Amino acid sequence: MKLATWNVNSLKVRLPHLLDWLAAAKPDVICLQELKLEDAKFPRAEIEAAGYRAAHLGQKTYNGVAILSRLEIAEVATGIPGFADEQKRVIAATLGGARIVCVYCPNGQAVGSEKYEYTLRWFAALREYVAAELSRHPSLALLGDFNVAPEDRDVHDPKAWEGQVHVSEPERTAWRALLELGLKDRFRLFEQPEKSYSWWDYRMMGFRRNAGLRIDQILLSAPLAARCTASTIDKEPRKLERPSDHTPVVCELS
DNA sequence: ATGGCTACGATCCGTAGA
Numbered sequence: 665m666k667l668a669t670w671n672v673n674s675l676k677v678r679l680p681h682l683l684d685w686l687a688a689a690k691p692d693v694i695c696l697q698e699l700k701l702e703d704a705k706f707p708r709a710e711i712e713a714a715g716y717r718a719a720h721l722g723q724k725t726y727n728g729v730a731i732l733s734r735l736e737i738a739e740v741a742t743g744i745p746g747f748a749d750e751q752k753r754v755i756a757a758t759l760g761g762a763r764i765v766c767v768y769c770p771n772g773q774a775v776g777s778e779k780y781e782y783t784l785r786w787f788a789a790l791r792e793y794v795a796a797e798l799s800r801h802p803s804l805a806l807l808g809d810f811n812v813a814p815e816d817r818d819v820h821d822p823k824a825w826e827g828q829v830h831v832s833e834p835e836r837t838a839w840r841a842l843l844e845l846g847l848k849d850r851f852r853l854f855e856q857p858e859k860s861y862s863w864w865d866y867r868m869m870g871f872r873r874n875a876g877l878r879i880d881q882i883l884l885s886a887p888l889a890a891r892c893t894a895s896t897i898d899k900e901p902r903k904l905e906r907p908s909d910h911t912p913v914v915c916e917l918s
Numbered sequence: 919a920t921g922g923c924t925a926c927g928a929t930c931c932g933t934a935g936a
Contacts, residue, residue, distance in 0.1 A: 677925070724927090771936060773935090829936075865923075867923045909923085
């Protein structure tokens, strides 16, 4: 089984890239973030024609998440139970014997800001939610845009970023708290190219300079982590005309 | 140099992303 996650930064604009990538990479499951469209405008027909079922939670202009799957989708759940939130950031579903949780974690904007406090509250709620899901579904994958670069080697210029959002210690602690539930970021258990990132700023030729962050991840519970044979970042879509600022992260399970 | 792109929904600029 091949799992992927991709922040498409507008599904409307990126649909051709997505369809091309699905045809080329053939993932069994892909989690999408930043759809930036309402459910009524979800391109269901195109996705189905590509051979995928979809569960989606859309929102106009901002946020929005979806799970696309070649396998049958069951037990779809949206949001974080008990955490009232207008922002559409979480969708979960059961497929292929695994619980798939797709997340678009908040951008804290600036350390100490209201959005930063919201981000930390949101992560605390996510942790409780994932803990509960794990108790019911031992085989669980948490995929998405976490907006956290877990370590300095996930940052192109750690000095320049020191103390900023995406790398601040409270955010990294919140990210590690997810691992404490028993999840593993398999990316680091395989040989990886130096300076591997999943996001590059549109400005200042960020991609050409490889000035990026590894903020998109796939976290696996023990039964799935044991089946993981490869974890990669596919930079090809970031090279296309009018790309998303993120690129797909992929995980292969035996 | 605190900006620099890009998407969106509203205009002919503001908000947000990261």
